[in-house]
């Protein structure tokens with residue numbers, strides 16, 4: 341395995357794993373440099389997957405794993421693919437109720453300041469995301485409704501095309517007129533446009549009409565592992581040129597050959613950093629809490645998860661507890677503290693302050709940057 345590249349700007353040397361570092365790994369977690377950095381940084385997992393069953397809250401206490409692992413904020417998925425408006429709205433209602441009943445542990449995200457507030461009070465900030473525009477049906481008015489309920493990013497199409505966009509795992513007809521209107525409405529509302537899972541022709545169309553920073557919330561590097569879900573360097577550069585970020589996901593079949601080692605994850609982060617700099621990388625582990633539910637989706641939605649693309653392998657997912665090892669790996673490669681802080685959450689905070697807007701019906705209580 342080749343040594344990873346280094347952040348060019350600083351010309352740092354790769355630090356070999358010394359005996360001292362190995363000894364530190366075996367020390368209490370709070371004593372390691374990685375644990376110290378996590379404690380001193382705002383850390384945000386930009387995509388995680390709880391079961392999509394509004395009537396079943398049995399998995400939700402496991403959100404505490406993110407806090408225990410060192411995260412201050414997490415963005416929870418509320419629906420994907422061919423799901424229409426009703427299941428998304430029901431999931432949002434269920435999650436908001438459960439979280440709202442636990443104000444000592446959780447903060448429902450409305451503004452970027454809420455995330456700082458959660459961190460300052462030792463709670464976990466929770467926002468939401470939607471994977472695919474079937475969530476709006478044909479009603480652009482739902483974008484504002486979802487935003488008001490805490491949805492802070494939405495992607496256009498989930499692997500397969502829909503009425504606004506092409507998907508990344510089939511022939512892509514490009515952005516439709518409704519898709520253009522959707523992007524304009526998302527920008528008006530302040531919802532972040534995500535281009536993960538979306539067909540690459542549509543991505544280029546969207547980049548041509550978007551006027552705000554765009555993200556690939558959870559997309560890995562095709563240069564390191566060929567898969568239709570991964571993105572070529574050209575699109576990483578194009579995303580960064582808008583001011584956006586590429587979040588690296590922890591899905592084994594997108595990182596490599598079902599490989600969820602922290603070193604492989606760190607290589608994808610490093611690839612983005614080498615291409616476009618540390619201001620354009622972020623974390624989105626995409627951890628699936630209920631593998632049984634995912635197996636059921638694989639069985640019943642083979643059009644979305646075709647076996648020929650690795651989904652039949654029993655994909656492995658990097659758990660939130662691995663964030664310390666990811667940080668330790670990047671530290672051992674000579675990453676500077678300021679760059680790691682940006683990757684862990686600073687870049688996403690910059691976008692939250694740039695792109696998000698007040699809820700509907702709220703006055704502009706504070707200046708919105710940009």
Ligand SMILES: [Zn+2]
Nearest residue numbers: 471537558626
């Ligand atoms: Zn996804």
